[in-house]
Amino acid sequence: MVGTNERDQAAQERERVLAKLRAGREHLETWANLIRQGAEQRVGSMEAEDVVQDATYAAALDLYGDVCEAVCRFAALAPEIERGER
Numbered sequence: 001m002v003g004t005n006e007r008d009q010a011a012q013e014r015e016r017v018l019a020k021l022r023a024g025r026e027h028l029e030t031w032a033n034l035i036r037q038g039a040e041q042r043v044g045s046m047e048a049e050d051v052v053q054d055a056t057y058a059a060a061l062d063l064y065g066d067v068c069e070a071v072c073r074f075a076a077l078a079p080e081i082e083r084g085e086r
Contacts, residue, residue, distance in 0.1 A: 010082045017078075021071045028067055035060040 039057035043050050051057055080086050 007082055011079070014078045014082070018071075018075055021074065025067055025071055028064055032057075032060045032064045 036051060036057050039051045039054035040046050042056075043054055045051065052061065077086065
């Protein structure tokens with residue numbers, strides 16, 4: 001657990017980190033959409049059920065999911081850590 005001043009500073013820094021993580025997640029979404037476009041060309045379809053069968057796009061979706069999960073996990077757990085609850 002950190003003191004009050006350190007806790008306030010940690011909370012402010014956490015918010016800065018979250019803003020950057022969320023911005024990064026948005027860029028990753030753009031990247032995944034570009035990968036999807038390539039998959040659409042490879043499979044010859046724009047239908048989601050067809051495109052997700054493309055291994056490259058599936059890997060991009062997995063990575064995107066991992067990053068989203070990490071951002072959400074940080075957002076949920078960081079305040080608990082700051083309060084000394086973890």
